[in-house]
Amino acid sequence: MSAEIVVTNAVKVFGSGAAGVPALQDITATVPEGQFLCLLGPSGCGKSTLLNAMAGFTPLSAGTISVGGRPVREPGPDRGMVFQEYALFPWMSVEDNIRFGLDVKGVPKAQAEATVARITDKLGLADFRTRYPKDLSGGMRQRVAIARILALDPPVMLMDEPFGALDALTRRTLQDELLRIWAEDRKTIVFVTHSIEEAIYLADRILVMTYRPGRIKRDVTVPMPRPRDPASAEFNAIKRELGQLVMEEQARFTDAELHAPAVD
Amino acid sequence: MTLSSFRGVLVPLGLLLLWEVLSRTGAVSPVVLPPPSAVAVKWWAGLQPALPYDPGQESYLSWLFSGEMPHDAVSSLGRVLAGFALGAGLAVPIGLMLGTSDGLYSLFNPLLQVLRPIPPIAYIPLAIVWFGLGNPPALFLIALGTFFPVLVNTIAGVRQVDSIYIRAARNLGAGRWTMFRRVILPAASPFVLAGMRIGIGTAFIVVIVAEMIAVSDGLGYRILEAREYMWSDKIIGGMLTIGILGLIIDGAMSRLNDHLLRWHRGLER
Known part of the structure; x- marks a missing residue:
């Protein structure tokens, strides 16, 4: 199954009439199969809205999104989603969380067990299989959430600020882990973040989005080979350029927030 | 025994002693307040089997519980469990339906809000009119006492399920x-179980009242019967047994909760 994501003239307005909030305005973009794409922008730029539309959680007001040639109409396991809040099922052990999608799919028991064993090994979760999420740190929880998606081997992974709540060191570890996983099976990844450094560290390509309504302000390809050194001159040059773009939008966001109650 | 737990028994022991002295010296009439020693003797006597053990007649266990008080306690407990099973058994599925369907919820919630504040005790006259005397009205009242707390909590539990779980599961x-089975039900279970704990507490209150009115055994019946003979020691002994039974029921419920909700964050942190 091909995993190209095609967004065509996507528009999203929350609410209606004069009170309607335009979240996305005429977004058109193609994410080629196997690309690691970051959506970057301040709060309220519609990056999460676009991701949720790709996931099938948020219906567009106009325009279309297709994944692998099929229009997105509802959520599905071909587009595995990783949430910032982990969204693990707290009543299930780590292994049951990872097995959930396989159960739903009707994968035979032995095969599911083999998959769970392989994935838990891959993500360093083998010793935590019978633990409950409440007993895990934030970093470990997010590993489980990623494992839960990987178990279904989706062609596309959608990640909504997945490392936003983690401390800097754990964050870097999981970024490296994600890059390692991505290098192995080259899934198409759309990764939402408001961290400029995170975007440059991870992505092949970065879409900088504007504050409300969300449009694509700049389409940037990151030319650096991996692993990337955040202290290098090249890295910092990109960071400076992107920083300027993002801060312009951040200023618009701050301005709007000071003059009207925030919606996002 | 540590010092602090010793301090904890100091006040009850002192009060018991004062009570004993007041009753023994005749400062308070033993009918009003019999000495605790007399209550203890009466309580212990109530615990004993009426007849000597005869292996040919019955099993040891049933002989052990053949005394008046164990018999009453078993009757009361049986009523609580049966009424609870009936009430909760209806409330949980109805609550799940009302909680998941906005249409049903808006249809039934007003009725629910009107009926809910009526204490189950207020249904006693109607229960007797409908079911006469005996176990049926008692079970009806106990089931009713269980039904509303479990229902209301189940509905709330389903409606408060965090949408992030729904989104993750759909994804x-x-x-x-x-x-429903693997996400909504477990996510709602802390609320459902909290409702059950309140429900069984209510059931235990209602069983005592129901027994005073509708039936001729059980702990509630027994202490009201003792009043007719002015057996204050038996009344207080019966109250003691009621307290112990309540403690056992709540303790069992609490342990069941802890086991079923061992995944729940609130338990440890």
């Missing part, structure tokens, strides 16, 4: 039935 491909 993983879950259909309606899987969603």
Whole structure:
């Protein structure tokens, strides 16, 4: 199954009439199969809205999104989603969380067990299989959430600020882990973040989005080979350029927030 | 025994002693307040089997519980459990339906809000009119006492399920039935169990009242009967047994909760 994501003239307005909030305005973009794409922008730029539309959680007001040639109409396991809040099922052990999608799919028991064993090994979760999420740190929880998606081997992974709540060191570890996983099976990844450094560290390509309504302000390809050194001159040059773009939008966001109650 | 736990028994022991002295010296009439020693003797006597053990007649266990008080306690407990099973058994599925369907909820919630504040005790006259005397009205009242707390909590539990779980499950491909069984139900279970704990507490209150009115055994019946003979020691002994039974029921419920909700964050942190 091909995993190209095609967004065509996507528009999203929350609410209606004069009170309607335009979240996305005429977004058109193609994410080629196997690309690691970051959506970057301040709060309220519609990056999460676009991701949720790709996931099938948020219906567009106009325009279309297709994944692998099929229009997105509802959520599905071909587009595995990783949430910032982990969204693990707290009543299930780590292994049951990872097995959930396989159960739903009707994968035979032995095969599911083999998959769970392989994935838990891959993500360093083998010793935590019978633990409950409440007993895990934030970093470990997010590993489980990623494992839960990987178990279904989706062609596309959608990640909504997945490392936003983690401390800097754990964050870097999981970024490296994600890059390692991505290098192995080259899934198409759309990764939402408001961290400029995170975007440059991870992505092949970065879409900088504007504050409300969300449009694509700049389409940037990151030319650096991996692993990337955040202290290098090249890295910092990109960071400076992107920083300027993002801060312009951040200023618009701050301005709007000071003059009207925030919606996002 | 540590110092602090010793301090904890100091006040009850002192009060018991004062009570004993007041009753023994005749400062308070033993009918009003019999000495605790007399209560203890009466309580212990109530615990004993009426007849000597005869292996040919019955099993040892049933002989052990053949005394008046164990018999009453078993009757009361049986009524609580049966009424609770009936009330909760109806409340949970109805609550799940009302909680998941906005249409049903808006249809039934007003009625629910009108009926809910009526204390189950207020149904006693109607229960007797409908069911006469005996176990049926008692079970009806106990089931009613259980029904509303369990129902209200189940509805609240389903309605408060965090949408992030729903989104995650849909993303993983879950259909309606899987969603209900493996996501909504467990996510709501802390509320449901909290409702059950309140419900069984209410059931225990109602059983005592119901027994005073509708039936001729059980702990509630026994202490009211003792009043007719002015057996204050038996009344207080019966109250003691009621307290112990209540403690056992709540303790069992609490342990069941802890076990079923061992995944729940609130328990440890």
